[in-house]
Amino acid sequence: xxxxxxxxxxxxxxxxxxxxxxxxxxxxxxxxxxxxxxxxxxxxxxxxxxxxxxxxxxxxxxxxxxxxxxxxxxxxxxxxxxxxxxxxxxxxxxxxxxxxxxxxxxxxxxxxxxxxxxxxxxxxxxxxxxxxxxxxxxxxxxxxxxxxxxxxxxxxxxxxxxxxxxxxxxxxxxxxxxxxxxxxxxxxxxxxxxxxxxxxxxxxxxxxxxxxxxxxxxxxxxxxxxxxxxxxxxxxxxxxxxxxxxxxxxxxxxxxxxxxxxxxxxxxxxxxxxxxxxxxxxxxxxxxxxxxxxxxxxxxxxxxxxxxxxxxxxxxxxxxxxxxxxxxxxxxxxxxxxxxxxxxxxxxxxxxxxxxxxxxxxxxxxxxxxxxxxxxxxxxxxxxxxxxxxxxxxxxxxxxxxxxxxxxxxxxxxxxxxxxxxxxxxxxxxxxxxxxxxxxxxxxxxxxxxxxxxxxxxxxxxxxxxxxxxxxxxxxxxxxxxxxxxxxxxxxxxxxxxxxxx
Amino acid sequence: xxxxxxxxxxxxxxxxxxxxxxxxxxxxxxxxxxxxxxxxxxxxxxxxxxxxxxxxxxxxxxxxxxxxxxxxxxxxxxxxxxxxxxxxxxxxxxxxxxxxxxxxxxxxxxxxxxxxxxxxxxxxxxxxxxxxxxxxxxxxxxxxxxxxxxxxxxxxxxxxxxxxxxxxxxxxxxxxxxxxxxxxxxxxxxxxxxxxxxxxxxxxxxxxxxxxxxxxxxxxxxxxxxxxxxxxxxxxxxxxxxxxxxxxxxxxxxxxxxxxxxxxxxxxxxxxxxxxxxxxxxxxxxxxxxxxxxxxxxxxxxxxxxxxxxxxxxxxxxxxxxxxxxxxxxxxxxxxxxxxxxxxxxxxxxxxxxxxxxxxxxxxxxxxxxxxxxxxxxxxxxxxxxxxxxxxxxxxxxxxxxxxxxxxxxxxxxxxxxxxxxxxxxxxxxxxxxxxxxxxxxxxxxxxxxxxxxxxxxxxxxxxxxxxxxxxxxxxxxxxxxxxxxxxxxxx
Numbered sequence: 001x002x003x004x005x006x007x008x009x010x011x012x013x014x015x016x017x018x019x020x021x022x023x024x025x026x027x028x029x030x031x032x033x034x035x036x037x038x039x040x041x042x043x044x045x046x047x048x049x050x051x052x053x054x055x056x057x058x059x060x061x062x063x064x065x066x067x068x069x070x071x072x073x074x075x076x077x078x079x080x081x082x083x084x085x086x087x088x089x090x091x092x093x094x095x096x097x098x099x100x101x102x103x104x105x106x107x108x109x110x111x112x113x114x115x116x117x118x119x120x121x122x123x124x125x126x127x128x129x130x131x132x133x134x135x136x137x138x139x140x141x142x143x144x145x146x147x148x149x150x151x152x153x154x155x156x157x158x159x160x161x162x163x164x165x166x167x168x169x170x171x172x173x174x175x176x177x178x179x180x181x182x183x184x185x186x187x188x189x190x191x192x193x194x195x196x197x198x199x200x201x202x203x204x205x206x207x208x209x210x211x212x213x214x215x216x217x218x219x220x221x222x223x224x225x226x227x228x229x230x231x232x233x234x235x236x237x238x239x240x241x242x243x244x245x246x247x248x249x250x251x252x253x254x255x256x257x258x259x260x261x262x263x264x265x266x267x268x269x270x271x272x273x274x275x276x277x278x279x280x281x282x283x284x285x286x287x288x289x290x291x292x293x294x295x296x297x298x299x300x301x302x303x304x305x306x307x308x309x310x311x312x313x314x315x316x317x318x319x320x321x322x323x324x325x326x327x328x329x330x331x332x333x334x335x336x337x338x339x340x341x342x343x344x345x346x347x348x349x350x351x352x353x354x355x356x357x358x359x360x361x362x363x364x365x366x367x368x369x370x371x372x373x374x375x376x377x378x379x380x381x382x383x384x385x386x387x388x389x390x391x392x393x394x395x396x397x398x399x400x401x402x403x404x405x406x407x408x409x410x411x412x413x414x415x416x417x418x419x420x421x422x423x424x425x426x427x428x429x430x431x432x433x434x435x436x437x438x439x440x441x442x443x444x445x446x447x448x449x450x451x452x453x454x455x456x457x458x459x460x461x462x463x464x465x466x467x468x469x470x471x472x473x474x475x476x477x478x479x480x481x482x483x484x485x486x487x488x489x490x491x492x493x494x495x496x497x498x499x500x501x502x
Numbered sequence: 503x504x505x506x507x508x509x510x511x512x513x514x515x516x517x518x519x520x521x522x523x524x525x526x527x528x529x530x531x532x533x534x535x536x537x538x539x540x541x542x543x544x545x546x547x548x549x550x551x552x553x554x555x556x557x558x559x560x561x562x563x564x565x566x567x568x569x570x571x572x573x574x575x576x577x578x579x580x581x582x583x584x585x586x587x588x589x590x591x592x593x594x595x596x597x598x599x600x601x602x603x604x605x606x607x608x609x610x611x612x613x614x615x616x617x618x619x620x621x622x623x624x625x626x627x628x629x630x631x632x633x634x635x636x637x638x639x640x641x642x643x644x645x646x647x648x649x650x651x652x653x654x655x656x657x658x659x660x661x662x663x664x665x666x667x668x669x670x671x672x673x674x675x676x677x678x679x680x681x682x683x684x685x686x687x688x689x690x691x692x693x694x695x696x697x698x699x700x701x702x703x704x705x706x707x708x709x710x711x712x713x714x715x716x717x718x719x720x721x722x723x724x725x726x727x728x729x730x731x732x733x734x735x736x737x738x739x740x741x742x743x744x745x746x747x748x749x750x751x752x753x754x755x756x757x758x759x760x761x762x763x764x765x766x767x768x769x770x771x772x773x774x775x776x777x778x779x780x781x782x783x784x785x786x787x788x789x790x791x792x793x794x795x796x797x798x799x800x801x802x803x804x805x806x807x808x809x810x811x812x813x814x815x816x817x818x819x820x821x822x823x824x825x826x827x828x829x830x831x832x833x834x835x836x837x838x839x840x841x842x843x844x845x846x847x848x849x850x851x852x853x854x855x856x857x858x859x860x861x862x863x864x865x866x867x868x869x870x871x872x873x874x875x876x877x878x879x880x881x882x883x884x885x886x887x888x889x890x891x892x893x894x895x896x897x898x899x900x901x902x903x904x905x906x907x908x909x910x911x912x913x914x915x916x917x918x919x920x921x922x923x924x925x926x927x928x929x930x931x932x933x934x935x936x937x938x939x940x941x942x943x944x945x946x947x948x949x950x951x952x953x954x955x956x957x958x959x960x961x962x963x964x965x966x967x968x969x970x971x972x973x974x975x976x977x978x979x980x981x982x983x984x985x986x987x988x989x990x991x992x993x994x
Contacts, residue, residue, distance in 0.1 A: 004941070031944035106546075355911070358938035364904045368911075413859070416852035423842060425856060428916050449850075452842045456513035 003359040005207040006033060011183060011196060011219055012212025013040040015050065015160065016328035016345035018167030020212050021176050022063045023349045028356070029174075036177035038196065038204065039168075040213055045307045047244040048160040049268040049275030050341040051079055051255050053431075054097045054153040059346055065170060070156070072493045074163035075271040077484060079155040079339060080253040081135030084443060087259040088392035093124070093443030094254060095338075096131020099143050099151035101435045102470045107452055109470075110438045114422045114451040116467050123471065125442045132439070133474050135253040139481035150477050155339050157255065157268045157275070179204075186222040192322035193219060207360060210352070211326040212345070215312055215333050220319070220326040227317040233406055234385045235313040235335050236398070237263050237279035241290045243306035245274050245298065253484050257337065259391060260297055262398045266336065267298070271488065276302075279311070279335055284398060311335065315377050320366040325352055332377035337384050343431065347376050376429040382411040383432055383440070389415070390444035415446075422448030503543070503830075504698050504815055505658040507837040510547045512844060521658065521665045522684065522692060534647040534763075535563060535743040535756050535827040537919075538582050538640035543834045549657065555979040557653045558645035559759040562625045562741050562972060564616040566827065570747040571932055573880045578931025579742060580826070581616035583639025584923045587958060592940050595926050599910050599939035601955055604948045610930050612959045614923075615639055615966065624969035625741040625976075635962060642827070644743065644756045644763075666692065670701070673711040680811045681707055695847050699814040703821070708804055708814035715805045722873045722895060723801035724772070724886065725751050725823055729779050730765040730795050734788030739973035745825060748781055749773065749884040754824065755787070759980050762787055767823050772886040799823075803865050806858045811849050813840060813857070820865060825875060828868050831919065835864055860917065867918035870899040871928070878903065878932040903934070910936035 008028075010020050017037060025035045060067060070076055085092035102109035113125055126132040131152030134141040141152035172178055181198040188194070195205040196219070211219040220226050232238065248269055256267040263280035278294045285293070287308050295302050312333055319331035328345030351372050355365040389407060393399035407415070414425045414437065424437035455463070482490065505521045544551060554560065565581035572578070586594030598610055611617045616639035619625060629636040659665055668686035676682040683693040699707035708714050720726065735757065744755040751768030766782035773781075779794055803820025807813060816833045839860045843853040877895050881887035895903075905911040906929050912922040 027942045028945075031941065033941075353942065356941045358909045358941060364901070364908055367901065368905060413852070413855060417856050420850045420852040421843065423856070425859075426916065430916075450846060453512055453516045453844045454841060456515060457511075 003361070005357055005360065007206040008033060008035045008208045008210060009038060009196070009204055009206035010035070010210040010212055011038045011040065012210070012328075012330070013042050013214060014044055014164045015167055015342055016214070017212040018164060018171050019059065019063075019342065019345050020210050020327055020349050020352075021171045022065075022167065022174070023059075023353060024210075025171070025174055025176055026063055027353045034177075036204075036206075037171065037179070038183065038198065039178055039180045040182065040218065041180075042161065042164065043214060043309070044161045044164065045242065045305065046161050047242050047275060047305050047307065048277075049270055050158045050160045050163060051155070051266075051268050051336065051339045052158065052342045053155045053339045055346060055431075056155055056342060057153065063170070065167070068491050068493045070158065070163065070166065071488065071491055073166040074156075074158035075273075076156045076158045076163070077251060077269050077271060078140045078253060078487060079157050079255060079268075080140060080152075081132050081255075082338060083135070083252075083254040083256050084387065085256065085258045086393075087387060088390070088445045093439070094126050094129070094132035094135055095436065095439045095443065096126070096129040096133070096135055096141075097153045097155065098129050098131045098435060099153060100147060102128045103148070103466065105458065105466075107454055107458075108423075108434065108438075110422050110424075110435075110442075111452040111455050112458070112463060112466060114448050115455045116463065118451075121467065123467075126439060128467075128470050128474070129435075129439065130474055130477070134478055134481055137478050137481075138250055138253050139478060139483055140253065140487040141481055150473060154253075157270055159270055159275075160341075183218055186219055188222055188224075190322075191223055191225055193223070193324050207323065208357065209324045211324055211330040212328055213330050215329045217316065217326055217330040219324050220316060220321060220330060223321045223324060225318060225321050228314055229317055230312065230314040231381055232313060234381055234388075234408075236281055236388070236402055236405070237335055238311060239280050239282045239285075239287075239290070240309050240311055240336065241278040241280070241287070241294055241306060242309065243276045243294065243302045245276055245300040245302070247272055248274050251484050255339065258297075259393060259399070260293065261393075261396050262293075264337075265294065265297060276300075277336055279337075281398065313381065315374055315381075317374075318366070318370050319348070319373050320352075320362075320369045322366075323357075323360065323362070325366075325369070327352060331373055334377070334380055335384055337387065338380075340380060340384075340431075344377060344380070347431070348373055351376075372429055375427070376431065378408065379410070379427060379430050379432075382408055382414070383437070385411060386415070386437075386440055387444065390441070390446060392445060415441075418446055419448060421450050421452065423452070503654060503833050504700055504837060505663045506547045506549075506654055506661075507543075507841065508698075508844075509658055509661045509663045511841055516844065517696070519658075519663045520692065520694070521663055522668060522670065522686070523655070523665060524669045525667060526669065534650065534830060535566070535644050535754070535824065536642040537827055537831045538642045539831055539834055540642055541640075543838075552979055554645075554650075554653060555643070555976075558643075558649040559980070560643045560645035561739060561757050561759060561976050563642040563644050563743060563827075564620045564625065564639060564741045566743045566745055567620070567740075568745050568747070568875070568928075568931060570881075571745075571752075571875055571879060573933060574883065576931070576933070578927060579611065579614075579617045579620050580924060580927045580931065581614045581620065581639060582641060583614055583616035585610060585613045585926065587635050587638065588633070592942070593910070593912060593922055593926065595910060595930075596940050596943050597946070597951055597955065599936055600943040600946060601948065601952055602935070603939055604952075606948070606952045606955075608955055608959065610926075613955075613962065614927075615962050617927075618962050618966040619969055620740070620742045622966060622969075623738045623740055623972050624966060625972040626969045635958075636965060641741075644758055646758055646763075666690070670706055673707060675711065679712075681711060695811065696845065696849070697812045699812055699818040700816055702817040703799065705804065705814060705818040707812045708807070708809060708818055712809050712812055714809050714814075716800075717802050717805050719801040719803070719822075719869060722869070722893065723823060723876070724769040724889070725767045726770055726798065726800055727775060727778065728765045728767045728797045728799070728823075729775075729782045730763070730797060731782060731786070731793070732761045732763050732791045733786040734791060735760070735762050736787040738971070739976060741972040743827060746785070747881070747887075748785075750886045751778065752825065753782060753785060759976060761791055765824075767825075769886055772884070772889075801869075806854075807836065807861050808840075808854050808857045811845075819861075822865070822868055822872060825872050826868065826920075828919065832864065832868070835919075836861060863918045866896075866898070867915070867920060870896060870902070871920050871924070873899055874903070874925075874928055875932065878929065878934055880933055903929075906936055907934060908936065909938050909940060911940075 327348035424434035750773035807819035
């Protein structure tokens with residue numbers, strides 16, 4: 001094993017760098033592999049929030065990061081759903097995170113719903129989602145050990161800077177060596193990185209380099225084979241205006257994503273404030289117009305700490321080249337929609353550990369990582385683009401164009417199948433399961449033309465019964481769930497106690 | 503099977519099923535080996551397991567033994583079950599590899615409950631409760647395919663499916679190119695909205711009438727003939743199919759209640775029909791019951807199996823040699839993919855596209871898995887094996903083999919047959935041991951792990967000793983066949 005990887009240097013910033021460091025340390029620290037971090041200056045401005053999927057809970061558990069500590073330090077609020085409004089007329093829909101689909105016997109519940117709707121049912125699909133309904137009433141659902149019982153889970157809204165600092169503290173406490181600095185030069189030889197030289201003059205060599213620098217891809221972009229594939233044709237926004245406004249009362253249990261003329265506005269509730277993001281296209285709006293639009297639409301004053309940043313959705317052709325592995329936005333970038341802030345970093349890190357090289361010659365692992373990460377990111381891009389292609393804002397140039405934008409063959413087939421039969425096609429490497437796709441399709445007004453013929457095998461009375469009992473069960477369960485405020489009060493580390501302990 | 507599924511699993515209001523079949527056309531196959539999915543199919547269409555076992559002279563199956571495949575003298579079993587006590591993300595075999603690389607060479611087969619039972623000709627039904635070692639496997643059947651076909655025919659006729667005796671003489675198409683009707687030799691015209699082509703290799707509707715192209719896979723799977731013959735049973739009843747590699751192909755052995763089905767699959771590029779026939783007859787357990795019958799085929803498939811208003815099933819849509827008992831599975835999974843997509847009078851292109859996409863995945867997964875058996879070998883004793891060792895295999899397979907060789911990685915995919923335990927048993931059985939294990943396995947203390955492995959191995963061995971013999975279990979189901987002179991049943 002002379003050629004095994006013994007030293008790993010992560011060059012990066014903010015939460016993705018610390019997620020990579022903690023994960024690698026956890027997976028390999030006992031085996032003598034040394035993990036260290038070169039910390040680049042943060043790109044966060046103190047106003048941003050991370051909206052993270054429920055899968056972050058599992059990551060925290062794996063990394064032994066306590067939920068109470070996270071909510072306390074990052075002023076976090078459970079994210080029980082995504083609420084999309086004004087994408088199709090004045091309506092809105094909620095997308096929750098149910099543990100399992102509503103029961104439909106051997107069929108998927110959406111098939112039962114489609115038939116019921118054809119027979120006159122007026123109740124929208126989201127009202128059969130425990131997670132969505134919990135979010136609507138401002139409450140936090142929980143999962144159940146009984147697979148037949150109602151269960152839903154939640155992600156988080158977190159103050160991005162505070163969360164990153166918390167993870168950094170965990171990394172330092174676990175003995176991960178951290179240097180802060182700027183990279184002056186990357187020593188590249190035959191598509192491999194020998195070392196990075198910092199502005200301080202320090203030269204840091206390693207067997208393996210992780211690029212967690214965000215979309216600049218500070219390391220990967222120095223390798224001659226690196227190429228970037230833009231997804232701007234699919235995801236049109238290239239600017240983000242981030243700001244902070246006061247607390248909403250009552251504090252919502254969801255991310256509020258509203259379509260506006262020329263983009264969308266996201267509101268992400270935190271404990272003492274609300275992080276606001278407006279995504280738009282630089283070619284159709286100046287920064288001043290964007291600020292003015294946000295103030296008038298959100299109905300609040302935007303402080304001087306507001307900031308405009310560039311986003312460039314797309315993917316690296318080969319996120320892993322030689323001994324350099326890009327994760328998170330250095331590998332693929334999406335819009336900050338659908339609670340995906342930290343998700344790509346998480347997906348990349350988990351694939352990186354699955355294919356962690358057994359020796360320095362890792363061409364075969366790199367090929368597998370690249371295929372998996374690109375496919376995963378492309379499926380997420382398709383998920384995000386679905387909001388755009390199904391928008392109903394006819395007559396607005398931005399939205400008309402988005403509706404007609406090119407789609408991948410995979411997404412085109414997904415849409416055709418859902419419209420034909422209400423069936424959600426899933427490929428390899430999907431984050432979102434069939435139920436999430438169905439919620440989105442139906443939420444944006446897709447209307448399947450037919451349903452699985454086997455629904456007709458179900459006795460009409462049994463059919464109505466399963467529809468009604470689901471509604472009843474959800475209606476009866478929700479009042480017993482804790483409200484967001486009650487949940488926070490019960491979960492957080494009391495500030496005083498925490499200060500005394502440290 | 504199609505008639506059973508469509509008549510039983512679709513509402514009557516949706517379709518009226520009519521079956522055109524000819525008694526004059528013989529049924530291919532002397533004994534059929536299946537996969538565990540078969541039980542599921544029987545359960546959902548409402549076929550009683552005990553009755554089917556009795557009527558089709560069936561026996562149970564826990565896996566397939568491969569003899570002489572990786573090298574001459576070798577034997578391994580591909581089990582219908584996992585290795586180890588539970589499924590883990592990285593796979594149990596990473597522990598086995600970690601131990602191996604630390605100098606503790608365990609036999610991987612000792613950690614599979616299904617293999618241990620097979621090696622002793624024992625069988626019992628899996629424990630229902632998950633978490634116990636005796637719930638780590640599933641089972642399939644060996645049965646007489648002609649008896650199964652007759653059994654199904656009776657089953658569907660009892661459900662009111664109209665069966666029309668006759669041979670198709672002509673297929674009429676409508677102006678838009680869809681199939682409109684069939685004309686039988688009797689002159690009778692049968693019209694329909696949707697046609698299912700189960701005509702076997704001839705592919706009367708999809709291939710002949712709709713002219714869907716054939717995609718040839720014989721560069722990877724060169725066998726193109728089989729001799730088949732039943733023989734008298736001999737020895738203990740095995741709960742597994744056996745496949746023995748031969749000079750220019752391989753031979754199957756399928757134990758039934760009343761006899762054993764045998765066949766020699768071979769390639770005429772590497773041997774003659776006559777020689778292949780001799781090889782088969784020289785390698786039977788007991789006396790041949792009849793003259794061997796010759797079957798001709800080519801590995802490959804129709805480019806799409808659903809085209810316009812016609813869907814082909816089984817051999818009419820493609821052929822993959824029965825090395826991994828996938829023939830009936832492919833029919834079954836095709837039906838399972840069809841049911842949710844079953845069209846109305848208008849056939850929507852999205853439904854056809856989705857069905858064909860799913861079947862592409864099914865076929866390609868199986869194709870790669872079959873090629874693996876031929877390609878991953880150290881045999882160089884005959885022209886065919888030298889050819890197969892050196893042939894250029896699909897990139898998808900090359901990458902899979904490379905990842906296993908390098909680090910014992912096995913892909914777990916969402917759709918399609920063969921989970922990691924299947925790939926594992928074939929890789930290792932064919933003689934490929936990974937060079938390294940997953941780096942995170944070095945976190946585990948070797949001594950403790952070695953003790954755990956030894957305990958698990960002994961536990962499996964002890965529990966398997968307590969299982970009844972396969973033939974005793976079969977005898978409980980086969981009371982009507984008990985008079986057969988091919989067997990003497992032992993009740994214990």
